[in-house]
Structures are given as C-alpha cells and as structure tokens.
Amino acid sequence: MTIKYLAGNRVQGTHKDRLIAEPTAFRLTNNKPDTSPNLSNLGDANIEFDGTDDYVDWGDTSSFNFLHNGSSWSISGWFKTDNNTSDATLLMTGSTTNTNIGMSIQQLASSGGDVRVRIHNSGGAMVTVTKDDGIPDDTNWHHIVATFDGTTLSVYSDADTATTATVSGTHSQENAYMPLRVGLANGTNFPYDGNVDDLAIWDGRVLTSSEVSTLYNLGGGGSGNGTKANTLPDKLVFYVNFDNNRDIWLNNKNPFPDKTIFEETDTHKEYI
Numbered sequence: 001m002t003i004k005y006l007a008g009n010r011v012q013g014t015h016k017d018r019l020i021a022e023p024t025a026f027r028l029t030n031n032k033p034d035t036s037p038n039l040s041n042l043g044d045a046n047i048e049f050d051g052t053d054d055y056v057d058w059g060d061t062s063s064f065n066f067l068h069n070g071s072s073w074s075i076s077g078w079f080k081t082d083n084n085t086s087d088a089t090l091l092m093t094g095s096t097t098n099t100n101i102g103m104s105i106q107q108l109a110s111s112g113g114d115v116r117v118r119i120h121n122s123g124g125a126m127v128t129v130t131k132d133d134g135i136p137d138d139t140n141w142h143h144i145v146a147t148f149d150g151t152t153l154s155v156y157s158d159a160d161t162a163t164t165a166t167v168s169g170t171h172s173q174e175n176a177y178m179p180l181r182v183g184l185a186n187g188t189n190f191p192y193d194g195n196v197d198d199l200a201i202w203d204g205r206v207l208t209s210s211e212v213s214t215l216y217n218l219g220g221g222g223s224g225n226g227t228k229a230n231t232l233p234d235k236l237v238f239y240v241n242f243d244n245n246r247d248i249w250l251n252n253k254n255p256f257p258d259k260t261i262f263e264e265t266d267t268h269k270e271y272i
Contacts, residue, residue, distance in 0.1 A: 051193025055184035070171035159216035200229035
C-alpha cells in the first residue's frame with residue numbers, strides 16, 4: 001500500500017505531522033480493502049464488516065500497550081450493528097480469553113446489545129464494565145466511549161451517565177496478544193456484523209463527561225451528521241474517520257506493516 005506523508009501538514013492544535021493511508025491499509029481477511037463503504041450514514045464514509053471474517057489490524061503487538069499497562073487513555077467510536085443477537089468484537093488488543101494480555105470492547109448478545117469493556121493481565125480480567133443496552137438495536141448509530149484513569153474504567157453509551165468499575169490486580173507491561181483489531185477476535189471468533197465510524201484513541205487523556213457529550217452532539221446525537229473526534233486533538237494518538245476512504249495516524253506511532261511504502265507529497269519521494 002502507499003502511505004502519504006504530508007510534510008509540513010500539521011494536525012490542527014498540535015505539533016504532529018499527518019499521515020494518510022489509502023484504503024488498502026484496511027487489512028481484511030480476504031486481503032482486499034472495503035471498496036464500497038456505506039456513504040449514506042454517519043459522516044461521509046464508514047467501514048462495514050460482514051459478520052463472518054472481516055477485520056482490520058493496526059500497529060503491532062506493542063503499539064497499544066498503553067491500553068493495558070496502567071496508563072490512562074480514552075477510546076471513542078460510532079457503531080451501527082446489523083445484528084445485536086450475536087457476541088461480537090468491536091475493538092481489542094488481545095485474545096477474547098482471560099488468559100491473554102490486552103483489552104477488549106465487545107457487544108454481548110445474551111444481554112440484548114450490552115457492551116462489555118475489559119482490561120486483562122496474564123491472570124485474567126483485572127476490571128470489567130458492562131454497559132447495559134450500549135448498542136440496544138440494529139437500526140441506529142450508537143456512540144461508545146471508554147476511559148481509564150489508571151484505576152477506574154468508565155463506559156458511556158450515547159453520552160449517558162458512565163458505568164464504572166475499579167481495577168484489581170497488577171497491570172501487565174508485556175505485549176498484547178495481537179495488534180489493535182476491529183471487527184474480529186483471534187481466529188474467526190466473535191465477528192462483528194455492522195459499521196464503524198470515527199474511531200479515536202487518546203494516550204494519557206481521560207475524556208470528561210462534558211467532552212463525551214460534545215463528541216456525541218457533534219454526531220447529531222446519532223442522527224447521522226458525523227463526529228470529528230480530532231476536534232479534541234490533545235494526546236490524540238490514533239484517529240480514523242474513513243472520510244474519503246482515508247486512515248489517519250498521529251503521534252509518531254507505527255501502524256504500518258514492514259515494507260510499507262511512504263510517499264512525500266511535496267517531493268513524491270518514496271521510502272520503504
């Protein structure tokens with residue numbers, strides 16, 4: 001794939017340069033990008049998962065260690081499921097079993113669309129929060145936000161009052177089982193059937209309830225106007241909005257596999 005490095009094109013409000021990846025950055029199991037995203041819903045574009053074997057990986061097993069090593073963080077994303085009667089993986093950095101290090105956000109079918117967020121160490125789940133009716137239907141877009149301050153895990157759905165829990169155990173400094181993954185767990189387990197839009201991760205920042213409400217309202221309260229999570233750029237390290245089929249990575253992280261080609265847009269020089 002070709003990744004364009006926009007030299008001198010800084011992310012507004014930060015000192016970070018901007019990277020833009022063409023849609024082949026989306027690594028689905030059939031090794032083909034989503035060439036026909038649903039443009040009629042939230043925002044200008046989003047990515048759709050087939051509920052069978054589609055997934056997207058970013059980074060490597062160490063890129064998102066801050067999600068399980070005791071650091072503070074926030075995750076925000078919009079989800080529109082086509083089936084909330086099956087367990088599904090929305091986002092994770094580890095296995096679905098409790099014995100693998102990482103964190104996970106899943107839709108629970110047995111509870112009719114509840115959303116469960118967990119942080120794992122090698123001994124199992126250190127903290128679990130289940131948001132009742134986090135994705136209560138298969139008709140509308142829903143905004144899910146998870147935050148962690150090093151002690152308390154909080155989960156919001158559509159900017160409601162957060163459901164919280166306190167961590168118990170020692171955070172793991174080891175690499176996660178897998179890179180950041182959206183849409184599928186390890187193997188072919190718990191595939192997600194639905195759409196994802198405006199996915200963002202902050203490293204070292206805990207969004208306040210007011211900021212969560214701001215993001216939700218920017219999305220038209222789920223009416224389909226789209227959210228731009230990069231309106232909160234401080235400590236934003238990962239952001240993908242799928243607008244114009246482009247993936248944006250910030251803050252000097254490395255989401256790209258070996259032998260990725262980088263192109264400078266002003267000189268058109270390519271680097272591997």
